[in-house]
Amino acid sequence: MNYETTHIVYFSPTHTSQRVARAVAEGIGMGRRMETDLTTDRSEGIIRVEHELLVAAVPVYAGRVAPLALERLGRLRGSSSPAVVLAVYGNRDYEDALVELRDAVSRLGFTPLAAGAFVGEHSYSRPGMPIAEGRPDDADLEVARRFGKRALEKLVSVQGLQEVRPFPVKGHVPYREAGPSTPAAPVVDEALCAACGECVEVCPTGAVTVDAAGKVQTDKMKCIKCCACVKACPIGARTFDTPYTALLHAKCAARREPELFL
Ligand SMILES: Cc1cc2nc3c(=O)[nH]c(=O)nc-3n(C[C@H](O)[C@H](O)[C@H](O)COP(=O)(O)O)c2cc1C
Known part of the structure; x- marks a missing residue:
């Protein structure tokens, strides 16, 4: 097709x-490329994907698709459009996230063509x-490009999407139960913080604000612990202090490689 x-x-x-998705799209190599970033997009309108090949990429949180990613992807509507799905995880495990993502895009009207689990810096x-520091690295991105090329080859080899057979993806249905999440948020070093507002810009949920006194406030109840603000702070004034960092650093040091299904 x-x-x-x-x-x-x-x-x-x-x-x-985002980086893995772009590399896969590069490998697909179609003449036209569109990009929709749902990270900070809190609007609700339907996004129609018709006569296009969808590449959908999300992070893994607690072995599942990050809940907010799933909610935001819910705006997509395919009309049997083909989809490549990508779950990116921090070198611990992706458990049921890839299966969950495949099922979610199917429900939204897409035909899954290929699925990949890739490692990203935690x-x-x-x-x-460090936990998977610098991932995806050059080797991962090369695998992603080749994967994109293979997905395209699969697509051009069929006359119609009804010929695309369901393919096995690692993971379980029913998906693992995500445990309760304790409210927590990054802390700010006020001696360093210049209230530049970068953290406000990148927060997916609007949890970070600057108050009337010019101080940055973070709402624990809105924070999803994604650490966008921590990584975006130009002077390293924000830290998310969790015992998981030391645990994952100690236990998830062995390099895991991308896993591809198509
Ligand atoms: C709340 C939370 C839960 C996470 N759970 C997992 C997990 O179960 N397994 C894993 O390997 N990585 C986990 N991660 C790490 C992310 O999946 C990983 O860093 C991913 O590359 C982030 O994607 P992004 O850069 O697109 O935001 C978690 C991260 C957060 C913030």
């Missing part, structure tokens, strides 16, 4: 899912306690 446009859609607070990684 012939398509001319790749439409990349992602939710990616710390940009690793949101909780920090200097001195």
Whole structure:
């Protein structure tokens, strides 16, 4: 089948899912590429994806698709449009996230064509306690480009999408239960913070604000712990202090490689 446009859609607070999605689209190599970034987009209108190949990328939170990513992807509508789905995780595990993403895009009217789990630097990684630091790296991005090329080959080999057979993806249905989440948020070093507002800009939920006194406030009840603000702060004034950082640094040091299904 012939398509001319790749439409990349992602939710990616710390940009690793975005980078993987772009590399896959590069490998697909269609003449036209569209990009929809849902990370800070809180609007609700339907996004129609018709006569385009969708590349959807999300981060894995607690072995599932990040809940807000799933909610934001819910705006998409395909009309049997083909989709490549990508789950990006911090070198611990992606558990049921890829299956969940495949099922979600199917419900939204897409035909899954290929699915990939890639490693991205963990949101909780920090200097001195790295977790998958620098991932996706050049090797990952090369795998992503080749994966995109293979997905396109699969697409051009069929006459119609009804010929695309369901394919196995690692993960379980029913999906693992996500445990309760304790409200928490990054802290700011007020001696360093210049209230530049970068953290406000990048927050997916509007949890970060600057108050009348010019001080940055973070609402724990709105924070999803994505660490976008921590990584975006130009002077390193924000930290998310969680015991998981040391735990993951110690236990998830062995390099995991991308896993591809198509
Ligand atoms: C709340 C939360 C939960 C996470 N859970 C997992 C997990 O279960 N397994 C894993 O390997 N990485 C986990 N991560 C790490 C992210 O999946 C990883 O850093 C990903 O690359 C982030 O994507 P982004 O850069 O597109 O935001 C978690 C991160 C956060 C913030």
